[in-house]
Amino acid sequence: MLEELPSVFLVGPMGAGKTTIGRLLAKQLGREFVDSDWYVEAQTGADIPWIFAKEGEAGFRERETRAIDELTQQEQIVLATGGGAVMSAENREFLHQRGIVIYLNAPVDVQMSRTAKDKSRPLLQQPNPRKILHDLYRIRDPLYRQVAHIIMPTGHTYPRHMVHQLLQLLVPFSASTSIMPDPKLSEDEL
Numbered sequence: 456m457l458e459e460l461p462s463v464f465l466v467g468p469m470g471a472g473k474t475t476i477g478r479l480l481a482k483q484l485g486r487e488f489v490d491s492d493w494y495v496e497a498q499t500g501a502d503i504p505w506i507f508a509k510e511g512e513a514g515f516r517e518r519e520t521r522a523i524d525e526l527t528q529q530e531q532i533v534l535a536t537g538g539g540a541v542m543s544a545e546n547r548e549f550l551h552q553r554g555i556v557i558y559l560n561a562p563v564d565v566q567m568s569r570t571a572k573d574k575s576r577p578l579l580q581q582p583n584p585r586k587i588l589h590d591l592y593r594i595r596d597p598l599y600r601q602v603a604h605i606i607m608p609t610g611h612t613y614p615r616h617m618v619h620q621l622l623q624l625l626v627p628f629s630a631s632t633s634i635m636p637d638p639k640l641s642e643d644e645l
């Protein structure tokens with residue numbers, strides 16, 4: 456039933472589960488899974504902390520926009536994007552126009568517990584990561600909502616259960632028509 460489904464792009468904050476859910480969703484759909492953070496690392500030949508250290512956040516964002524442009528042109532993939540990808544209007548346009556965008560909306564407490572032990576996120580290597588996550592959420596939540604076709608809360612739901620719900624929410628987008636369902640599916644409807 457989902458053969459006609461265009462590419463699916465996951466957006467949301469660090470620790471929302473974009474990589475985890477994206478990988479599982481791709482498996483269920485029989486699609487290729489790509490993570491824009493991994494793609495940037497592979498294209499650069501260096502990891503994200505190294506890119507931030509050598510080129511600053513601005514250097515990383517340039518690389519990220521090139522990656523989002525290239526990856527959103529691929530057909531029928533599942534793409535997990537970096538948490539800050541929606542900061543660029545160009546990226547938002549690429550994402551919204553070229554596929555179905557799912558916003559995984561995680562409260563700051565959940566983001567905190569899921570990112571606490573991991574040192575791979577340069578923006579959180581600060582004395583007060585909770586404040587950083589909180590400030591980023593305030594700025595980015597409206598942008599995630601703006602770019603999304605589907606908004607899915609994530610907190611205490613098992614990844615497999617989330618993927619099951621997402622597969623149902625994606626059905627209306629699979630018809631062979633260029634008209635996207637409107638209005639947005641929102642948290643209230645889940």
Ligand SMILES: Nc1ncnc2c1ncn2[C@@H]1O[C@H](COP(=O)(O)OP(=O)(O)OP(=O)(O)O)[C@@H](O)[C@H]1O
Binds near residue numbers: 471474476492610
């Ligand atoms: N629904 C879930 N329930 C419980 N744990 C989860 C869930 N989704 C993700 N996790 C766990 O949270 C951590 C962060 O998840 P993940 O790396 O998928 O987030 P992300 O959105 O890709 O973050 P980033 O933007 O930093 O790449 C992982 O350890 C993962 O196993």
Ligand SMILES: O=C(O)C1=C[C@@H](O)[C@@H](O)[C@H](O)C1
Binds near residue numbers: 538
């Ligand atoms: O939220 C962010 O700005 C980031 C999230 C990660 O996915 C990486 O893209 C990088 O660490 C920056």
Ligand SMILES: [Mg+2]
Binds near residue numbers: 490
């Ligand atoms: Mg990820």
